[in-house]
Amino acid sequence: MALPSIQLSSVGGGEAGQAQLLCSAQPGVNKIVVYEHAEFEGLCREFTSDVPDLHELDFGDCICSLRVTGQPWIAYTAPKYEGDAYAFEEGEYRTVEKSRALSALRLVHHDLAEPQITLYEHPDYAGQSKVVTEETNLTYGYFNDRVSSHVVQRGVWLLYRHPARAGWYHVAWPGERLPDYKAELGFQNCLSHLRPLQAGRPAVSARILWDQRRVEDERDVLIDEIVGVNTTDLEQTFTTSSSREYVTTTLQSFRFSNATSLRVGLSFTLAVEASNVFTVEKGRSESSTRRDRVEVQLPAKIPPRTELTIHVVRKESTVSVPVQLTVTQNERTTTEPGEYRCVSGRTISTKYTMKPAPLPGGEHSPAAPCTPEP
The missing domain is CATH 2.170.15.10 (Proaerolysin, chain A, domain 3)
Incomplete structure (x- = not known):
């Protein structure tokens, strides 16, 4: 298995300038830089392609802060892209929600322009449907807690249990057809908020x-x-x-x-x-x-x-x-x-x-x- 390109350095509390230099953003380049401690301190590694198991690179279950340049990344709590998933769009994250619990990283290489997802009221794409093309809080309309299946036409979507991006969410990939939330997610009639991931700066x-x-x-x-x-x-x-x-x-x-x-x-x-x-x-x-x-x-x-x-x-x-x-x-x-x-x-x-x-x-x-x- 070909390993992703990496860069290793030790960044102490008094070496913020070194960390900034190492992780300076270049528009159009896709990379993630992960740190052993919060506030971009400790050991630092840079990745430009998928990492199915961070333990194989001696960096599993230790990430506490990170920087993303370009396309978003999805981090998983278990190797092989399993467990809970957490999305990170372009920007700086001085702390992460699941500190010392991330075991795999996946680059979102898909086209994120013109996102579209179709939501269905019942399993197997039955009942009333709703086409969504932008971030939407369903509690403001008539489709809140009514969705049981979906089809993703374009983009990568995050589906939340509660409004205002709260609660557990599911990552829906382009082309995904999920016929039954209850059987596959335990998520039936629970969707209240959804949004597409945003591409980084070109x-x-x-x-x-x-x-x-x-x-x-x-x-x-x-x-x-x-x-x-x-x-x-x-x-x-x-x-x-x-x-x-x-x-x-x-x-x-x-x-x-x-x-x-x-x-x-x-x-x-x-x-x-x-x-x-x-x-x-x-x-x-x-x-x-x-x-x-x-x-x-x-x-x-x-x-x-x-x-x-x-x-x-x-x-x-x-x-x-x-x-x-x-x-x-x-x-x-x-x-x-x-x-x-x-x-x-x-x-x-x-x-x-x-x-x-x-x-x-x-x-x-x-x-x-x-x-x-x-």
């Missing part, structure tokens, strides 16, 4: 398809005007400073496809450029505003009898770019489309013109041509 990588970039809008916006007048016959130093600083903004947003499989709360990063890594969190921060400071150099001199006008212009561009998301979960990889959109005003330039300065008494000197920015 790993998401994003590739921006710059070659398909589309400019939706582009325009110049006047943000400042500076005027200097020299009425003398000599060249004069400009009365303002030689440069000015302006704040620019960049609005970034991300749009998921309507058929995305990603749940609210999942986050990933888009490397837009070396200095701009945009973090997207579905349902929370799918847009952000970035502010930068830009320094603009100004002319230093004004020619004789000249009025100099400087226009500071920000170029605003609205750009949309397709993004290819690669989603890895439960050892399966799929791709999904998305869209990165950016409204940027980071490009600032100056345009200046010169015209004859007014003479004393309101008269003007002969006209001179306007000079654009060099």
Whole structure:
């Protein structure tokens, strides 16, 4: 029999950093890390595949805390996946309900998307039926304590005797057809609550398809005007400073496809450029505003009898770019489309013109041509 991959270390009370490093979560990877004592202390082992008998690996009946990454695991109180079963979804468990009593571990490798179970009022799938696709407290309806058989179409379900996830529960696997609760579970007319197990976080990588970039809008916006007048016959130093600083903004947003499989709360990063890594969190921060400071150099001199006008212009561009998301979960990889959109005003330039300065008494000197920015 091939043994699962394991890793062994001793983690003392003063080595929390070592434990955290050993068990750091990597989205898309399925593993369970079990500890000899509560609060992730003592001997630590990591498993990435089923363990039918922990005693064969010298770790039976000693688990007091654990961490799960990726898909859920089912722990059993007897070897060969027998005895009472306990489900652990992705997360940290500083203590476990059955401390020092777990003897086998089983990875839930099934597809947990779109779960569905059909409940029947009588044995052998008879009487009234009820299709359930999400966590349900039956005490709020008419089917409480009436179920005697079921068929699982999709997902892995936990069936509880009492509401609010209380009491003994049965783990129902995909394709399971249980014709008689009384004969097989001693559970007839006792079901009050049920829920499907949730998949762990997928790993998401994003590739921006710059070659398909589309400019939706582009325009110049006047943000400042500076005027200097020299009425003398000599060249004069400009009365303002030689440069000015302006704040620019960049609005970034991300749009998921309507058929995305990603749940609210999942986050990933888009490397837009070396200095701009945009973090997207579905349902929370799918847009952000970035502010930068830009320094603009100004002319230093004004020619004789000249009025100099400087226009500071920000170029605003609205750009949309397709993004290819690669989603890895439960050892399966799929791709999904998305869209990165950016409204940027980071490009600032100056345009200046010169015209004859007014003479004393309101008269003007002969006209001179306007000079654009060099």
